[in-house]
Amino acid sequence: MTDIATRAYDHAWRIDPVVRSVLDTDFYKLLMLQTVYRRHADVRVKFSLINRTKTVPLAALIDESEIRQQLDHIRGLRLTRGESTWLRGNTFYGKRWMFGPDFMAWLEDFRMPDYQLERKGDQYELTFEGSWPEVMMWEIPALAVLMEMRSRAVIRGMGKFELQVLYARAMTRLWEKIERLEGLPDLRISDFGTRRRHSFLWQDWCVQAMMEGLGPRFSGTSNCLIAMRRDLEAIGTNAHELPMVYAALAEDDATLATAPYRVLENWHQDYDGNLRVILPDTYGTRGFLEHAPEWLASWTGIRVDSGSPEENAEVAIEWWKRHGQDPREKLVIFSDGLDVDRIEALYARFHGRVKLSFGWGTLLTNDFRGLAPGDALAPFSLVCKAVSANGRPTVKLSDNPAKALGPAEEIARYKRVFAVGAQREEAVLV
Numbered sequence: 307m308t309d310i311a312t313r314a315y316d317h318a319w320r321i322d323p324v325v326r327s328v329l330d331t332d333f334y335k336l337l338m339l340q341t342v343y344r345r346h347a348d349v350r351v352k353f354s355l356i357n358r359t360k361t362v363p364l365a366a367l368i369d370e371s372e373i374r375q376q377l378d379h380i381r382g383l384r385l386t387r388g389e390s391t392w393l394r395g396n397t398f399y400g401k402r403w404m405f406g407p408d409f410m411a412w413l414e415d416f417r418m419p420d421y422q423l424e425r426k427g428d429q430y431e432l433t434f435e436g437s438w439p440e441v442m443m444w445e446i447p448a449l450a451v452l453m454e455m456r457s458r459a460v461i462r463g464m465g466k467f468e469l470q471v472l473y474a475r476a477m478t479r480l481w482e483k484i485e486r487l488e489g490l491p492d493l494r495i496s497d498f499g500t501r502r503r504h505s506f507l508w509q510d511w512c513v514q515a516m517m518e519g520l521g522p523r524f525s526g527t528s529n530c531l532i533a534m535r536r537d538l539e540a541i542g543t544n545a546h547e548l549p550m551v552y553a554a555l556a557e558d559d560a561t562l563a564t565a566p567y568r569v570l571e572n573w574h575q576d577y578d579g580n581l582r583v584i585l586p587d588t589y590g591t592r593g594f595l596e597h598a599p600e601w602l603a604s605w606t607g608i609r610v611d612s613g614s615p616e617e618n619a620e621v622a623i624e625w626w627k628r629h630g631q632d633p634r635e636k637l638v639i640f641s642d643g644l645d646v647d648r649i650e651a652l653y654a655r656f657h658g659r660v661k662l663s664f665g666w667g668t669l670l671t672n673d674f675r676g677l678a679p680g681d682a683l684a685p686f687s688l689v690c691k692a693v694s695a696n697g698r699p700t701v702k703l704s705d706n707p708a709k710a711l712g713p714a715e716e717i718a719r720y721k722r723v724f725a726v727g728a729q730r731e732e733a734v735l736v
Contacts, residue, residue: 307514309509311469314461323381324447324454324506328416328531329389331446332500334542336393336530340409341548341576343439351441351551352694354449355432356711359686363428366454366460370425373432378450381418390414392534399539399580408448417574418444438695442547446500446692453672454505460557460682475677476504480512480670483646484519490653495520495664496541497527498641499671502685509671513538514674516670523609525663541665543583543609544573548701549589559723567599583639584608587705589724593623603629605659607637613705614730615640615648619656633660641665643672705729 307423313322342349357364373389385393390410391647398404405413416484416697419440424431429515434444463468487493499518503509513532516524526539533540549566556562566589574582582605586594593614603626619640640652649664656662674683691711692700701712707729720726 308507308511310505310511311466311473313507314458314473314505315464315469322507323379324376324451325383325387326506326529328383328385328413328443329392329534330500330506331338331443332498332528332547333398333530333532333533333540334528335443335446336405336546337577337581338544339439340405341412341444341572343409343412344576345572346438348553349438349551349717350696351438351692352433352435353444353448353690354434354688354693355430355442355688357429357686358451359427359688362456363684364429364456365425365430368444368452368455370423370430370431370678373423373430373451373455375424376455377421377448380447380451381420384417385414388494389534391444395544400405400684401579412439416440416443418447421448432690435475436550442692444548444552449501449688450506451503456686457504457683460678469628472674472677475532476674477509477511477515479673479677480515481519484515484714486646487520487523487649490523490650490657492657492662493520493523493653494523494525494646494662495523495649496527496665497670498541498665498667500529502668502688503671504674504683510535512671527667531730534644543581544585545589546585546611546702548573549585550700551692552693553589554692554698554700555709559719562720562723563597564620566594567602570602570605575599580606580637582606583637585611586622587612587618589703590726591705592621592727595621600629603631607639609639609641609665610643612709615642615652616655618705619652619660623660634658635661637661637663639663642665643669645669711712 380553393405394410401655417521419434419436421444422433432448433440464472467481497513499509499512503553509529510532512537514529526541527533528542550567553562553565554564570584584605586608608622619638622638625635626633638656645662653662668685672685675681677683694700699713699716701716701719703720703726
């Protein structure tokens with residue numbers, strides 16, 4: 307097993323680059339990429355990295371040249387023969403040849419496009435602009451670079467013994483969480499922690515701990531590289547990026563109102579089975595389900611990713627009942643701000659009422675709260691989102707208005723079009 311403390315003390319980026327493979331990304335990104343490549347290769351988008359936690363001064367912590375080294379290293383990566391074979395020949399969600407030969411031929415030649423990095427005060431402005439299928443691949447690596455470079459900056463001044471104790475405490479904390487989860491007999495839980503992980507090595511350690519501690523109740527990881535190396539199921543479906551860009555491309559309010567459903571029409575054509583999971587909260591869960599076409603009720607399940615998870619799961623259950631569906635046969639995936647207390651509470655409320663699954667993110671792969679002086683390793687809220695498509699701004703409303711993104715006038719327009727009423731703002735948990 308990797309001695310993480312020693313590796314952290316001896317960090318040399320050529321030995322331990324933050325991102326070490328094109329596959330060091332989340333599985334949902336590749337699924338979405340195939341859909342975008344086939345249908346929207348000519349759409350031009352702009353992605354921007356946004357630090358919601360202004361108290362974490364990234365530009366004061368991380369030297370710009372170090373970030374450029376990591377980003378330039380990523381631009382030199384391409385799929386290896388073994389990685390391509392894994393994608394081409396592996397079984398994902400019970401299906402072989404998930405990725406078509408046309409898409410794989412393109413991906414095997416793919417390299418990351420250029421980036422724009424600029425310091426603005428104590429923060430960095432990092433943007434990516436170009437064709438949608440190329441630029442969208444920057445999202446996960448960009449987040450991983452800034453998250454891990456911040457971790458490295460904090461631990462750089464620590465001694466060998468201090469690092470050993472730091473990681474021993476973090477390991478103990480995670481193992482105690484796993485011991486509590488062992489008390490949930492029908493648990494189904496996955497690692498969703500790539501986006502805001504402490505480091506790649508730490509995420510890999512966390513996955514191995516979950517494998518040993520939970521056995522078959524640990525259903526897999528969103529990280530493709532770790533899934534391949536650890537012979538795990540690669541987990542993921544779709545994300546807010548698709549409806550955000552489809553909506554931005556809408557020519558008028560009527561087309562805007564139907565944009566989220568056009569996304570799922572395309573998805574329905576591309577994927578089946580357990581990949582048919584609805585993510586309804588981009589422009590409000592209640593409104594989405596109220597106006598959803600009948601055929602969506604037959605889909606496998608729903609992912610709850612903002613607002614009150616209890617309320618939104620109950621809304622979904624009632625929606626299925628109204629459409630003659632048995633909620634006990636439907637999958638509900640909880641993935642927002644999870645830690646053990648919340649997982650236990652949701653399990654107790656919904657176990658037996660639906661098929662339950664949990665996508666555990668930041669507080670699985672980056673829970674160093676209170677373990678460093680000044681709490682300098684506490685996780686923070688960093689996102690990388692599409693901010694425009696063909697020159698038009700994108701908008702995300704969310705079930706939590708604290709997560710809303712986009713120009714104020716467009717947010718107001720989207721709220722009107724999607725009939726979003728009063729919302730309760732909640733703290734953004736990472």
